[in-house]
Amino acid sequence: MSTVALRSSAGKWIMVSAILASSMAFIDGTALNVVLPALQNSLQASGADLFWILNAYLLMLAALILIGGSLGDKLGRKKIFMAGIFIFICGSALCGISPGVTWLIIFRIIQGIGGALMIPGSLSLISSSIDVKERGKAIGTWSAFTTVVTMGGPVLGGALADAGLWRYIFFINVPIGIAALVMLWLKVNETKDEDGDHAIDFPGAIAIALGLALVTFGFLRIPAVGLDNWQVYLSLAVGVLLLIAFVVIEKKSKHPMMPLQLFANATFTGANLLTFFLYAGLGAGMLFMSLNMVQVQGYSQLQSGLTFLPFTVMMISLARFAGGLADKYGPRLLLICGPAAAGTGLLILSFIKQTNGPADYWTTFFPGVIVFGLGVSFTVAPLTTAVMGSVSDHFSGTASGVNNAVSRIAGVFANAIFGALAVLFFAGALQTQLNHVTLNTAEKQQVIAQAANLGNAKVPEGISTDKEAIEKAYHESFINAYAKIMRTSAALGFLGALMGMVFIRGVRKSESPEVRK
16 A cells, blocks of 8 residues: 655545544543533533533444444545444534434434444554655644644633633534545545455444443442443343353454454553553543533633643644654653643542632632543544554554543443443532531422532522532532542552553554564
8 A cells, every 4th residue: 555755645634634624533521521510501401411512422432433443444544434424424523403402312322323424434544555764754843733622622612601602612523524525525535445355243232332321321220220220230230241242253353443453462452452541531531520510609701711832832742752762762651641640630630629710720620631632632632643653554444443432432321331330429428517417307308409400500499508619519519529529530540650551662664464462
């Protein structure tokens, strides 16, 4: 397969189109975190609804992204990439006009289908088209730009939400997607695996989609019905069985969507474990930090978005540099120190109590954001380099799909599990706080029922006693839950560093069509 230089005209068009398309998908996640309070008020959504709005997209992405990667390898990377972009912008436009929560969740599923075809296509196109000597730098450039746009998402989301225009978070994808489609159509050549088979692993796709959906549903039902409920037991049990069935299907399939022989490579296995732990911690940490700032600390949504600017500046400055270091010295040290620093940043952020709002930002949130940002900046590009460098070009789309699927699965589990945990932590702390407030049993139950709305909890109508004390109890309880969630997220960052220490070794491109054993 012929490759092109990064600085050539063809190389630049590949990079620009890949970055534009990827940015649409990534901006949705971070911008949506910031606009959730506005969306919650506008659509009268509960706390569980919010997690479903996030998870409907992530769920489809996680379930189908593996098929998206292998489809690109088999049928043509550019073709599948363009199909994904088209579906994604259609889903985005529909999300923008959705009349209520249920429709928004349905349209987010369409977005997820598009994203599953689109996201692995960008990295696969880069890995299979750019000269091997410049691949780390190209991936570092892709990581830097997409992460900058991703981290710029909260600023844009905050500004639009404060102006009452949260729907434009979805509409903005349409012109970006059209521009990427035109570039790909006119300027980028098709690449695909000419030697591979073209069969699609539908049993595997169905097993992982249903398995993830049921596990997610089980965790999201816990706040509503409690842990000791047949709905929770049944959905979690069947979901886990389907995920086990997925592994069995992949082992026996002649055309697996996730070839298990890839995991014979310790670096590939370790990089994906690191991805799972780090992205679960990162996703939960960023979501709850945004909710804390807006719903408890008194930040506007724009101010909340602006707090991530230091993170963005570090990504601009360091991601490409980190990719170059990984090319020169190997990714191992960066993949130990980076996640450890990110975990330390999340730990620092967990100690923040009630503040005086944005005026206290520099002495409260800022130090943790800096340490967290440094860790992520030195991790993203080397992690991608390690994954893509541990397999041959033959498996580039599949490897990209597996790694992206792992990061999205991490996001699904983080939102489902941490969402359930946050409500349980909030309700437990609230019961303690309410011991100091005069309420009868029925009123107390009404007040505690609001725990499902987390930071958006409001004093129920009909309760006139000690409203200020109840509101204070809500704030204190949320901060208590926030601290526990952030510390759990930090522990996941440290687990990621441990995976880097145990599994990651020097990475050389495999010459075989399989993997380096």
